[in-house]
Amino acid sequence: MVKMNVKILNSAKSTIIKNAAKNLSEKSLKQKEAGYSLTELTLIVLILGIIAAIATPGWLAFTNNQRLRTSTDRIYQAMFAARRNAMRDKTAWQASFQETTNIIGQPVIRYALHKPAIVPDDLPTSSWKYLEVGIEIDDNETNDKGKYETTLRIVKPDTNTVTTNKTDPIYRALFNYKGCPVYKPTNQCTQTSIQAKGRIAIKHQNQDKPKRCVIISTLLGVVRTGKDHAKALDGKYCH
Template sequence: MKRLRTLAKQSEAGFTLIELLVVIVIAGVLAGIAAPSWFAFSNRQRAIAVRSDVIQAVKTAQQDAIQLRQARQVEVVSTATNPTLRIGSLDFSTGTAVFNGREQVLGGEANKTGQITVTAYRALPNGTRDTTVNSIAFNHQGLPTDRNRLPFVVTISGGPGTIQQCVIVANLLGSLKTANNTECDNPRVGLN
């Protein structure tokens, strides 16, 4: 008799199918709520990493121009799947850049997803963009070689729901500024 009571108590232990389904549904709802926030967060972090890499690449080009006493050019490769810059020497006699295959993929391994896009343009005085300009060159003093390309803006977009980041070569001294959203669209706002 004791044995039958023990077996009866053991069979009552555990979870019912309904209880398991309720837990699974609740977990699914919570995951559905959290997933968009997580994707936006990860895209924002990728865009910030790319922005940091753009700043570093432009500063390095300026420093190399000074140290090597040779003009250096930074070009945004808009046709690449992942955010990419080309950095090379500028030949003033022909006006062309020599890149020697030196391309830098931005943002590290986390950005190999193709979700981050990088574009470059020159901001015109009337507020429009000259998208034919995708590069900036620095002379042997680390200063931009062509004042007509200023302000030069590199925008970093991380997909839907993320803040647009940008790096601006702002003036004839080659100073760099960072901005977000509307300041990227109108870079003259932050130049004063």
């Protein structure tokens, strides 16, 4: 009799466990089919928002720096090409750089290669090419050494003559027929000066640093790129 009762109890226990397991399985399946609860969805959105808030500034800095590097390379190529053209054609060539805005008001630098006999205002629209959007010339104020990071000569767009007026300026890198940086197109290499070398520094409109620069570093017209440094060299931090 006792053995029979134990057998009945064990059978009942087994049935209860099976039914409970079945109910849990069905409940879990229904939850999966129903999707996430409102609390779970809120938590997921919150986590994604936190991740985005952390990642966005870093991503923006990365893309801005990439635009800066690309623009620096284009300026370098423009100066190099102007010097090469001058030596090829045995006559002076210049690279002209001007800040402007695009159709939605974003700052952008345009540049053109041309002979100095053609003033910038007379260049056809197709002659101008553009750097990356958001890149601007660093020429508004001096650094803590009292020096401007951009020192290329400024010329008037309607006459291509040197001026100190920074209203709608055009910065010019001028090379004579031997590839030397000069003040006037007809100057010989022996008539050049240290001031004729010059440099142009650029930065992104949303970041004061880092800066990049392209430098005419010798009186023979050697062109190179530079970047920000903690210590100044000849009063310039971009070198």
